[in-house]
Amino acid sequence: MKVSVIGAGNVGATCAQVVAQKNIVNEVVLVDIKEGLSEGKSLDLWQTAPVNYYDTRLTGSTNDYSKTEGSDVVVITSGVPRKPGMSRDDLISINAGIVKSVTENVVKFSPGAKIIIVSNPLDVMTYAAYVTSRKPKNEVMGMAGILDTARYRAFLAEALDVSPRDIQALLMGGHGDTMVPLPRYTTVAGIPVTELIGSEKLDAIIERTKKGGGELVNLMGTSAWYAPGSAAAQMVEAIVMDQKRIFPCCIKLEGEYGLNDMFVGVPVKLGKNGVEKVIEVSLNESEKEMLNSSANAVKKVMEVLDGMKIL
Numbered sequence: 548m549k550v551s552v553i554g555a556g557n558v559g560a561t562c563a564q565v566v567a568q569k570n571i572v573n574e575v576v577l578v579d580i581k582e583g584l585s586e587g588k589s590l591d592l593w594q595t596a597p598v599n600y601y602d603t604r605l606t607g608s609t610n611d612y613s614k615t616e617g618s619d620v621v622v623i624t625s626g627v628p629r630k631p632g633m634s635r636d637d638l639i640s641i642n643a644g645i646v647k648s649v650t651e652n653v654v655k656f657s658p659g660a661k662i663i664i665v666s667n668p669l670d671v672m673t674y675a676a677y678v679t680s681r682k683p684k685n686e687v688m689g690m691a692g693i694l695d696t697a698r699y700r701a702f703l704a705e706a707l708d709v710s711p712r713d714i715q716a717l718l719m720g721g722h723g724d725t726m727v728p729l730p731r732y733t734t735v736a737g738i739p740v741t742e743l744i745g746s747e748k749l750d751a752i753i754e755r756t757k758k759g760g761g762e763l764v765n766l767m768g769t770s771a772w773y774a775p776g777s778a779a780a781q782m783v784e785a786i787v788m789d790q791k792r793i794f795p796c797c798i799k800l801e802g803e804y805g806l807n808d809m810f811v812g813v814p815v816k817l818g819k820n821g822v823e824k825v826i827e828v829s830l831n832e833s834e835k836e837m838l839n840s841s842a843n844a845v846k847k848v849m850e851v852l853d854g855m856k857i858l
Contacts, residue, residue: 548572548787551615551657553649554624555579555607557769558665560588561776562622566783567592567603574604576615580625585609612652618660620786621653622690622779623676626666628770635668636851642666643675643857650679661786661821664689664797665779669722670845671852673797674810678858684799685822691722692795692812693778698759699728702752707743709735716740717828718795720811720841723760727837728753732828785817792817793826803827804838810849811842 550566552559555577563575577585589607596602608614615621626642629635646666653660662680664687666672673689680687695718704711713736720727730749733740740749755762763771785792796815800806803825804813816824830838852858 549574549576549615549618550620550622550783550787551576551578551618551653551660552622552624553578553615553653554626554666555581555585555588556624557772558776558779559622559624560592561772562624562665562779562783563589563605563776564592564595565777565780567596567605568599568601569780569784570601570603571784571787572603572619574606576618577605577607578610578612578615579607580610582609612656615653616656618653618657620663620783621657621660622663622665622783623649623653623672624665624776624779625649626672628667635848636855639668639671639848639852640855640857642668642672643852643855646672646675647679647857650676654680654682660686662687663779663782665775667722668848670797670810670812671848674799674849675852675858677799677810684801685820687799688782688815688822689722689797689810689812690775690779690782691726691797692718692814693781694775695722695726695756695759695812696795697774697778699733699752699756702755703733703735703740703744706748706752707735714740717814718756719813720838721845722797722812724757725841725844726757726812727834727841728756729828729830729834731831731834782817786819786821789819790817791823796822798822798825800825804830805835806839806842809842809846811838811845 579585585607589605700714717732
């Protein structure tokens with residue numbers, strides 16, 4: 548088994564590290580456009596193998612996609628962060644161009660690979676990769692819901708003073724402020740979370756989750772990487788190990804939840820074939836309204852990208 552991670556920045560390097568340490572694949576390849584960066588990080592990570600007891604080989608390459616040939620899964624983290632003075636449209640244009648170019652190279656050398664998108668804006672970059680790759684919809688997916696639910700569960704564990712391992716949760720919709728948390732589907736060791744925490748405190752945790760990325764940017768001056776990289780690695784593990792895990796992932800919807808030609812997060816079953824099933828949970832009217840609102844926000848950004856004629 549072989550996994551390639553495109554983009555050797557903090558998120559990509561973390562993803563590569565977590566996948567390697569899980570010892571579930573033979574090789575992890577890091578690719579970056581910056582000379583020597585991926586080679587250096589992969590060498591540094593490989594030198595942790597004797598300490599952390601894993602056998603996964605790590606290889607780095609500066610823009611040479613031939614090294615990724617035959618990958619089973621490819622994680623794309625490439626892109627630029629939004630900088631002061633940069634408009635949303637500027638960010639979309641730059642990152643869509645990057646994701647398009649990367650995807651073309653990925654498909655050229657690994658036509659059967661499952662593609663996981665981490666680049667931002669996440670939902671629209673998943674759309675860009677899907678259109679560019681011309682792959683079946685089950686083979687192209689975005690990582691957002693796992694990260695968002697991880698933040699949600701971490702905040703709940705802290706508030707309730709319980710183990711985060713006992714908390715199960717579901718969020719849907721777009722990645723960011725319009726995400727749709729579902730407290731009805733949040734449990735602690737099978738107990739509905741609403742039995743354990745007041746609505747006011749729960750609402751505050753939900754709002755903190757929606758702005759989780761921004762909180763970290765304000766603290767560090769840059770976006771997060773440990774949790775996003777680990778979340779992407781968890782998706783890789785589910786696919787290469789054929790675990791049939793149920794995760795919220797950004798995928799193309801074709802009628803599910805009443806949405807068509809839309810890329811938003813919904814619960815899916817992840818296995819060796821990628822997205823093996825879209826799970827449609829029952830939503831009440833308020834939840835449906837929030838999901839539709841979130842989908843409409845994503846749709847507007849998709850339309851902006853369409854207007855740029857990049858794809």
